[in-house]
Amino acid sequence: MENGSITIPCTYTYREDLPTDTQYTVHWGKPEGQYCLNIKEEIINSSGNVIGKYKGRLSKVQDPTKKHKEFITIKGLKRLDGPIICCEVTRTKDSSEYTWSDNYGTYLHFTGDQSISQLDELIAVPGEEITIPCYYPQETTQADKTVTWYIGDKELCALNKDTIYTSDEPHRSNGYSLINFPTDVSLRIHRFVGSGFTQYCCQVTTINGTLTSRRATELVSVDSAASSQFIVNQPNNIIADTEGSVTLNCSYSYNSDRDVLWVNIYWRINSTHGSYAYHPYQEMVHPSYRGRTNITGSADLHIQGVKKADNASYYCFVMIKRCAGPNQYLQTISYGEGTRLIVKEIPAESLKNLIIISISASAILIILCVVLIVLKATGIICKKKRRPSDLKVNMNDLPDKDGEMCEEMPYCEISIKSPEQELADDNDEVTGQGEMESRRTVDGEDGEDESPLYAKLNKTKLEQKNPTPHPVQGEEIVYSTVLGPTSQYEVEI
Template sequence: MRLFIVISLYFLGITGSPVCVHQMTTRTVQSGGSVTIPCSYANPGKPDEDVRVIWRETDQQLCSSTAAEDTIISHSGNVTEKYKGRLYREKDPNRNRTEYITITGLKPTDGPRFCCQLYDIRYGHIFKDSGLGTLLQFPGTEYITQLDEVMAVSREDVIIPCYYSKDISDIIKVTWYYADRGKNDCTHIALQEWRKDQYFNSRYSLVNFTQDISLRIRNIDVTYERSYCCVISTSTARATLESKQFTRLIVAEYQSSWNQPTNNIILQEGHSVTLPCSYTLPSGRSTERDVVRVNVYWRVGNVTGPYAYHPYQDMVHSTYRHRTSMTGMTNLMINDVTKADNTSFHCFVVVKRCAGDYRYDDDIQYGGGTRLIIKEPSEPPQMSSFGQEALVLAAYVAVKFFIAVILVVLGCVYGRAKNTKRST
């Protein structure tokens, strides 16, 4: 009997696997602009048809509120008056358990924290939320922000960005720490501390203290696959300021075979092209229901080259910014190819899986490489000098013949007119 129950639950998708709801922790926005906030969930423990996503806003640190007045869009799709005409929701066409809300005409009074929560329509209650939700960071406030994920290949130098919303010249001290993803907090394990009057020459360094406090790590390997936290002190602040969004560094072990693309595509300059990329779920008991997010990265030239596509647009090389996009789950579309695209493109896929309450496992895979061969636009065939001379001669003869015909016709008309005049 127990075996029958277990098998039944398995086929219904109702298992003892941990339930996860995932959101990006922060988004930097502009007043009057728009923002798209994704929400993904895995292993809801209930049939998909019984699960709905509701969205709330709060000014608290956590998404624990269940007050009805905090609801901005209900499980049935009703939008609160505050956001009518500005809030839209949509399902991800490529993932069953991912949806987005887009808010337009942003105001400083919006949010600032938006939370997606799982709602059981059968029993009418919320049974899981994302914990921290997504915090909107408006200009005029003091904050530090980081990317939630950076991918790299072993042996390369990697940069983990850290952005400060105020005048960076006010910063007098920068400290990078390892972060505890489970507690969403910086640990007490400092990588290194930098002051304006001190400089260090080591594996860890800042890009440029006076202009950029991002962390550079040289010659990395898979042991650097950790979460990192940026903390600063300013000349005016009474306390340190730390980022609300920590960066998870995902490292792929370098393989020499990656630099030999398995696909070749030949096309003419000015056309658009789609490059293929594929991935498989990690071996073991993982299923599609365990996956909360799939991030795709395309690098150009070689596997450690600049980004032709990155989930964060600011990280894309200027040559490809606003010229590349994803089609399907992982394939890369490049518009208006140029001679500069006559190179190789390499795909990496990071699969984030639910590993427990607010805990995730990250798996990085090489998704394949493609060599683009760009041809110049075809030109009309050139005529030989002999052909050109023949064409000129033919045109000359045709013109003379045409003139002769006209003279004959005019002569006939004149003769007829003269005969008619004599007869009268």
């Protein structure tokens, strides 16, 4: 997209036994023609300097996890920045230099370009049916067009000329067909058997001209001979619950003296020929898994939102690209024996009961809270204070000051003295007589607290908090029961 940005990686390898004073530098440029063999315009030179029109828009970063990998990011993209970006590596030892590069570079596609694109590679298991996608502009979907597929051994489609299918003569294309001509011109291989030619190219011709994919799709066949040096391991079974997530483990080991350039991971469903639960290209993932799967760790498959339909076997495929010489590489694939995912579904009746219980419990709690708030607001509840450390209420510890036994309720006054005793105390000059009498009542022979608590309800103060008129004037006496942690008291109010 114009005015957008793009990041292009460059991965390279070299012999580790070369002298330590050998230096390597990465520089970038645009080629003359379709190949990166002849650079006509430098973007970043061998000194690491950004050239000309790319100044201020281009940055270079080395991958911190791999010493043989660098990236460039171009901002504010323009059509003149393309169409091909090449990466070159120069090795310097003393006064000698050697430069090598990727032959074909990275091709920049802009929105609105009239061009065809294909995937770089696909894995192929002998005997399976394979679809090779071909993406082309929607303007070319009219029926009056010819679709041709070519095969060869070159990455550039301009070099592959052997025709294997043409829509003008479909009856002559034994073993091949198009997915849904004319809207989908992807190639279907009915039964892959493997051959010396592995590169497939798509071409579409209309009244407006011919469009050909620049780079071919390589079919990488599973190599049974590689199993001795390339092993993929999976667990036999994993159990998961519906609506949750699960991770299917996969590990691999590879023994070779060749440097590994990169690794791709694939997961297939039910068989080694099955659909993809995960693929580096999202368009290849089965619709029911698209957006729900990703790779964690080195090769583990993580599935989100597990469904009953996910109950299946999953096969882990690992593709390794390794160096085979100057500007040459080989790709090897191996796969595991499969992991059975057992999905446990919560019974509908149990789920329904769980929901009902949860709703009922919540409703009861809400009702209780409302009742308690109403009772406290109307002054019906008057809690007697006690120290947190007290395990049992001791009547001897109760103070005889009014108002200390309620929680900030000035209209509720509690005392251990009866109204008669308080009246007598007002006329009695001898202090302590009433208190001694109360203590004799509290500390009975059986050690139980049997003395009542007396609470006076001051209606004048109560009406200041709750202005509802009361029909009876003065003070009233009612009886209630107060439950303590270990005792029961009768409270005379």
